[in-house]
Amino acid sequence: MSDATSTTESTPRIPSFVDICAGWHRASENLDKFQKLLTSDAKVAQTPKELIWTLNKTKLYRYVPVVPEQERKTTPLLMVFAIMNRPHVLDLRPGHSYVEYMLRHGYDLYLLDWGAPGPEDKNLTFDDYTLEYLPRVVRKMKKVAGVEQFSMLGWCLGALISTMYAARRPDEGLKNMVLLTAPLDFADKTAGGFTRWTSNPAFNADTIVANLGNVPGEMIDSGAKMLKPIENYFGSYTMLWDNIENPGTTDAWHAMNTWVRDIIPMAGGAYQQLINDFYKENRLMEGTLKLRGESVELKNLRANVMNVIAEADHITPPCQSERVMDLISSQDKEIFRVRGGHIGIMAGRGAERNTWPHIESWLAARSD
Amino acid sequence: MAETNVDFNPFDPTGMLKGVRDANMSAMAKMMVDFVNTDAYAESTGAMLDAWLTSSGPFRKVMENCMSQSLAQLNLPSRDDVSRLAERLTNIEMRLDDLDAKLDDTLSKIGDRHHE
Numbered sequence: 437m438s439d440a441t442s443t444t445e446s447t448p449r450i451p452s453f454v455d456i457c458a459g460w461h462r463a464s465e466n467l468d469k470f471q472k473l474l475t476s477d478a479k480v481a482q483t484p485k486e487l488i489w490t491l492n493k494t495k496l497y498r499y500v501p502v503v504p505e506q507e508r509k510t511t512p513l514l515m516v517f518a519i520m521n522r523p524h525v526l527d528l529r530p531g532h533s534y535v536e537y538m539l540r541h542g543y544d545l546y547l548l549d550w551g552a553p554g555p556e557d558k559n560l561t562f563d564d565y566t567l568e569y570l571p572r573v574v575r576k577m578k579k580v581a582g583v584e585q586f587s588m589l590g591w592c593l594g595a596l597i598s599t600m601y602a603a604r605r606p607d608e609g610l611k612n613m614v615l616l617t618a619p620l621d622f623a624d625k626t627a628g629g630f631t632r633w634t635s636n637p638a639f640n641a642d643t644i645v646a647n648l649g650n651v652p653g654e655m656i657d658s659g660a661k662m663l664k665p666i667e668n669y670f671g672s673y674t675m676l677w678d679n680i681e682n683p684g685t686t687d688a689w690h691a692m693n694t695w696v697r698d699i700i701p702m703a704g705g706a707y708q709q710l711i712n713d714f715y716k717e718n719r720l721m722e723g724t725l726k727l728r729g730e731s732v733e734l735k736n737l738r739a740n741v742m743n744v745i746a747e748a749d750h751i752t753p754p755c756q757s758e759r760v761m762d763l764i765s766s767q768d769k770e771i772f773r774v775r776g777g778h779i780g781i782m783a784g785r786g787a788e789r790n791t792w793p794h795i796e797s798w799l800a801a802r803s804d
Numbered sequence: 805m806a807e808t809n810v811d812f813n814p815f816d817p818t819g820m821l822k823g824v825r826d827a828n829m830s831a832m833a834k835m836m837v838d839f840v841n842t843d844a845y846a847e848s849t850g851a852m853l854d855a856w857l858t859s860s861g862p863f864r865k866v867m868e869n870c871m872s873q874s875l876a877q878l879n880l881p882s883r884d885d886v887s888r889l890a891e892r893l894t895n896i897e898m899r900l901d902d903l904d905a906k907l908d909d910t911l912s913k914i915g916d917r918h919h920e
Binding site: 490491554572579629633638639640644647648662663664666671678750 | 858
């Protein structure tokens with residue numbers, strides 16, 4: 437008896453004509469939605485902010501505080517993102533935004549947007565970003581906030597610039613520094629695809645820059661995607677299709693895809709320096725890096741440091757962020773390891789429960 | 805997970821494709837990651853990029869020269885002219901920012917004296 441029941445249940449039912457029509461209708465609606473999600477932009481970076489300073493393409497924003505002045509932290513936080521992506525990922529969508537989260541916790545929050553370099557910026561180097569732009573940004577922020585000390589959060593190449601700034605300008609009031617997935621140590625030439633590709637003698641950054649000026653965003657984007665080709669070129673879209681009827685997932689995907697698609701070029705001079713001085717010669721860690729003719733010595737970095745490392749980071753493998761902790765002079769320093777990838781640790785589903793509260797509590801203890 | 809016979813539904817072709825995809829995706833992903841992390845891949849992509857840039861460079865140069873000459877004949881600025889102008893504007897912006905800093909400094913000193 438039970439055998440007979442199980443056979444009946446496992447036999448596929450022949451769909452009726454009505455079922456087939458309904459199925460086609462649903463599939464065509466889903467296809468339409470899929471196509472719209474692929475080709476349209478979601479609204480990102482919606483938290484209100486005011487522009488307080490500009491220089492060339494660089495902009496400094498101050499987010500409109502949401503808590504009364506007496507409840508705010510006295511030490512402002514400056515967020516420095518990478519130079520080859522937009523910083524919107526810090527404020528991806530309402531209800532899932534690191535910016536919103538920090539504002540709710542009473543931070544006076546500033547965002548440095550490096551902007552998209554034009555052909556006239558092809559000679560910009562890390563010397564300029566670190567010693568020309570960032571000190572001016574800090575000066576303006578300190579003046580607007582009316583304080584002498586500040587905290588800084590650097591992510592990816594923004595963390596590299598922040599680290600060099602902190603080492604070269606240790607007396608400008610930097611109190612706390614949060615490094616997120618910081619690519620600093622390139623000693624291991626087999627760690628991660630980027631290091632392997634760019635340290636190969638066949639890879640010539642000088643030829644790229646001589647021919648193209650700025651490095652096109654498409655080239656950087658395809659390089660990043662080729663680190664995990666199946667996931668990025670195929671898996672991301674199949675995941676979307678599988679969840680096409682789940683608005684929570686599609687909204688998150690749409691916002692992230694909007695950020696991913698918004699690619700910008702990288703200044704040629706900075707790219708050349710990144711490949712030659714950092715990836716190939718590891719000058720920052722070797723102590724041979726010079727900016728504007730002066731050595732960058734990590735021992736000069738004295739600010740409190742929290743170094744957030746993504747354990748599954750394929751862009752900045754953990755080994756590229758670890759050794760810096762032995763070379764800086766900070767007394768108060770901590771490594772925080774997070775399960776996740778390069779972007780996922782701050783923009784993924786677990787960020788709000790794990791990474792954001794940890795950073796916030798670390799900063800809160802040092803911001804008054 | 806491979807699709808079992810019990811799950812097999814001949815009236816759902818996309819379900820079959822999905823089963824095949826799910827069964828192979830992670831293996832394919834791992835294989836591709838291993839592949840792009842080989843020295844052979846690094847060397848071949850580096851060499852291809854270099855060859856493309858080196859071979860297309862002279863053509864690009866010729867095109868740029870032609871364009872610059874045409875624009876000059878028409879009394880129009882070239883990209884280089886605009887870039888040079890933009891660089892000068894950035895330098896002026898920096899000077900203004902320096903002046904702004906000095907003015908702030910002076911005003912704050914005046915304010916301090918006033919309070920004394």
